[in-house]
Amino acid sequence: MTTVTDFETLDVRFETSALLDGSDAMNPDPDYSAAYLRVSTDAPDGLEGHSFVFTIGRGNDVQVAAIEAVAHRVIGRDVEAILDDLGGFWREFVHDSQLRWLGPEKGVMHMAIGAVVNAFWDLKAKRAGLPLWQLLARMTPEQLVDLVDFRYLSDALTRDDALAILRAAEPGRADREAELLRTGYAGYTTTPGWLGYPDEKLRRLAREAVDEGFQQIKLKVGDRLEDDVRRLGIARAEVGPDIRIAIDANQRWDRDQAIKWIHALEPFDLAWVEEPTSPDDVLAHAAIARAVAPVRIATGEHGMSRVLFKQLLQADAAAIVQIDSTRVAGVNENIAILLLAAKFGVPVCPHAGGVGLCEAVQHFSMFDFVAVSGTQEGRMIEYTKHLHEHFVAPVELVGGRYRAPLAPGIGMEMLPESLRAHVFAEAALA
Amino acid sequence: MTTVTDFETLDVRFETSALLDGSDAMNPDPDYSAAYLRVSTDAPDGLEGHSFVFTIGRGNDVQVAAIEAVAHRVIGRDVEAILDDLGGFWREFVHDSQLRWLGPEKGVMHMAIGAVVNAFWDLKAKRAGLPLWQLLARMTPEQLVDLVDFRYLSDALTRDDALAILRAAEPGRADREAELLRTGYAGYTTTPGWLGYPDEKLRRLAREAVDEGFQQIKLKVGDRLEDDVRRLGIARAEVGPDIRIAIDANQRWDRDQAIKWIHALEPFDLAWVEEPTSPDDVLAHAAIARAVAPVRIATGEHGMSRVLFKQLLQADAAAIVQIDSTRVAGVNENIAILLLAAKFGVPVCPHAGGVGLCEAVQHFSMFDFVAVSGTQEGRMIEYTKHLHEHFVAPVELVGGRYRAPLAPGIGMEMLPESLRAHVFAEAALA
Structure with missing residues (x-):
């Protein structure tokens, strides 16, 4: 068993507004930014999970604060337990009975949860030695549907529907x-x-x-x-x-x-x-x-x-x-x-x-x-x-x-x- | 002219979960909380604007951080200019071209903007010596519609529709x-x-x-x-x-x-x-x-x-x-x-x-x-x-x-x- 030992967040911003790169009818002057997260463990492989939430400048500090609030709660946790059940890990935070008041499932808090989940996906892919697309494309349909929360989706997509889609694509x-x-x-x-x-x-x-x-x-x-x-x-x-x-x-x-x-x-x-x-x-x-x-x-x-x-x-x-x-x-x-x-x-x-x-x-x-x-x-x-x-x-x-x-x-x-x-x-x- | 001189935020929480007050099917253990804001000015009246965002516990710190990020931007501003155009003040923050990436118009950042806007409504009502309901109920229909942003509403409610509703209610x-x-x-x-x-x-x-x-x-x-x-x-x-x-x-x-x-x-x-x-x-x-x-x-x-x-x-x-x-x-x-x-x-x-x-x-x-x-x-x-x-x-x-x-x-x-x-x-x- 290895343990989540530490994390670091960074408020990273680029002054893209100076060149009008990224300018559009609603965003005349974006400063492309990343609310960045790095998670480390005590595993001898030394691998780290890296992720970020993309923002366009002001407010990136608030996004960082939200990521910190979520990441703080994974310190000391069993890494393998998280990586083996990333569906459960997602649900634990998205459905947290107090955090969900701040959304539910939208905005700053939702994006922060995404960053923390993604840092562990990064770690999982690095441990497997695979780029994410290949890691996912080699999982079984059952493993993939276990990652998805079908709450509020069942009137359009059930677990069985999703399994059928994934199984149909398996042969090729x-x-x-x-x-x-x-x-x-x-x-x-x-x-x-x-x-x-x-x-x-x-x-x-x-x-x-x-x-x-x-x-x-x-x-x-x-x-x-x-x-x-x-x-x-x-x-x-x-x-x-x-x-x-x-x-x-x-x-x-x-x-x-x-x-x-x-x-x-x-x-x-x-x-x-x-x-x-x-x-x-x-x-x-x-x-x-x-x-x-x-x-x-x-x-x-x-x-x-x-x-x-x-x-x-x-x-x-x-x-x-x-x-x-x-x-x-x-x-x-x-x-x-x-x-x-x-x-x-x-x-x-x-x-x-x-x-x-x-x-x-x-x-x-x-x-x-x-x-x-x-x-x-x-x-x-x-x-x-x-x-x-x-x-x-x-x-x-x-x-x-x-x-x-x-x-x-x-x-x-x-x-x-x-x-x-x-x-x-x-x-x-x- | 008076100036916004200072603000204070507080992460206020009540341990309501201990009594199961507020328990429901999705929120088994809420701790009723307020991400609280107090705004002060250099006006000789000594009046302060108080407001909060209600949350149910965890994440209240993130809500406070968001309120701080918005409130920080009103320090030094002309109080009368804000109070005379609270519609413009609302639009300034809700449509801020960088902040809106974090919503737009939803979740932590949207609620934070609401808290800052409300602190000034509190100040405006206190300066008028009126409870908010009376302050609003004594404004003209034109003043009231100026407070509302009709962007994205016009397929259901135009400024003229709103004026007609308010004018119809004026006599009584x-x-x-x-x-x-x-x-x-x-x-x-x-x-x-x-x-x-x-x-x-x-x-x-x-x-x-x-x-x-x-x-x-x-x-x-x-x-x-x-x-x-x-x-x-x-x-x-x-x-x-x-x-x-x-x-x-x-x-x-x-x-x-x-x-x-x-x-x-x-x-x-x-x-x-x-x-x-x-x-x-x-x-x-x-x-x-x-x-x-x-x-x-x-x-x-x-x-x-x-x-x-x-x-x-x-x-x-x-x-x-x-x-x-x-x-x-x-x-x-x-x-x-x-x-x-x-x-x-x-x-x-x-x-x-x-x-x-x-x-x-x-x-x-x-x-x-x-x-x-x-x-x-x-x-x-x-x-x-x-x-x-x-x-x-x-x-x-x-x-x-x-x-x-x-x-x-x-x-x-x-x-x-x-x-x-x-x-x-x-x-x-x-």
Whole structure:
């Protein structure tokens, strides 16, 4: 038996706002940040579990405080007992009868629980010597469903439904794993499309994206319609008719405004329209989706929990599901949402970018391909160029496709020197 | 001009778990707690703004940290500028482009913003020498709608809709204020019904409730059906056919389980069934409401935001709206939800109990009566006996009715000696 001996949290922030990287209609000046957690044990292997919650600046200190409050409770615990029952570990915290008042299952406390759960997933994957996607893709269907909490899901997805999905995908696992290792997984890039970029930069970056092999780019919209029309015109002219262009409104509109705006942009042949309104508004998303069909609505970057995703799917409110892997509670809830999406036959294209999200989410898309949906059809992993250099195992893309990561762990470990250099000093950003 | 000079936060907890006060199917052992805030200024009046977020124990420290992070940003600000535009002040924090990543508009950060907003409402009411309900009920319709953020509401409630509701209620304001001062507002009591109480205590407390003049009691249910049947039988026998009995499942069931369970308890003539499933599950609440009609579904105690309440109302998922006044972001969002409920003609019976919630929510129900819905029909304020002695102006009930509070402020100020005595020392509860 080994024991959890210590943890460290760090408030890590990058001054991305200075360059307008990441700027959109609701987030004019994000400072990509990580509420970072490192968990250590007394095992002779010296392995540590690393994870973080992604935020965009102010409030990262509160997220760190929440992670500390949860992590404090695992000191002294039996590591093997945790790693052998990560489903039970998840439920212990998510259903803690006092902590759940602060959500339940949403916001700062939910994300903090996710960070702690993920640190142990990192440790489990490192002990197994496998990247997370392979660790998950080699678990049995029974082991996988034990990780998922079906409370509040049973009207859409039961344990038996989930088992059936996973068992149906079992025969092809080895072939698909080999395919992934050979050809990777499609990415799409948001790098050209930030709202704060001048037209010339948009034009240049759109061309570069095509040259790099991406088959889809994404543009931020929703501030001024005439700007959106101009920028979409520039982008479409630059990439030609065969490269897909998605747009992202980042929650800028009310329901009826969204419908009008999307109709105005429809001539540009939109791959999808992302976050048209409040991320919590299932009914408005459903109404927008009906009104603008066949244009497809995507959402989920701010989706707080499996209960929200369940409703979006039940209401035909999202044609593309975009999980933010550190907003929901860790690996377990990502799996729950992948299973829900598979049940409804809706593709998952996870939210990435920020700092470290590309490194994290690639595992879920690749696990989904090997062991859940069994397909890459209509599926892509978001990509932006920022901040990969700070990670122990940065993503690698070739010809616009993510290469399957091979480093053991969940991909969230940052370089010690990056952590040191970017620990937040309030004066630096004030 | 006066300036915000200082604030203090306190992690205040009461060991209510020792007595099983507050025990229900999901919260077996709550320790009623307040993440408490006191704001001071350099005004010669020496008035302070007091507020809190109610929690049930663990995690109260995280809530305090979040309040500190927000409160820190008001030090040095012009008090009059804040008090003259509390609508703008609310929007400044709720729509802060970086903070909103941690929600948006939900959970720890949203509640923290509410606490800071409420501290200034307390100051504004004290400066006016009025209890909050009177302060609000004497504002013009235009002043009131300026407090509300209609973003994401416009498909259900526009600024003009809200103005029309408030203007329609204007002529009778003076009469209804006089009526309130004369006869108060109906309460109902949850004191008999905690799940952890033995049958004899339930029986005794149910009889006491009737003797005290309450016309409705509420029982916690959802742990074991046979216990619920037995306890409802005891309560119904004790209170007779004329006293209403509501039940509260505290989110215990999945959709189809809720429908079956409620059908089994229907013979006991239920006033309403509260929180049958996940508080975030609009679609499941709507399905349950349709399936068990004419039994009425109540929810909202864990309702995170005006966007959720809007959907519950649009989907006919809630026949009674139960705002938790410190879960949504302060006075402003309480007003938004009162207006939404009025638009849909649904009564608001706010969640209370805990520590200090009765003292807080009475203001909203009374404001609603005077200036919004204009009626007390089908409306009540929850009541429990706990912890009123810790407040500067504890609620007063006569014959099961809340007397209209007259002390200036929002009612959340605790006695200094209570704050001192109950500041959390981790060892005390560990």
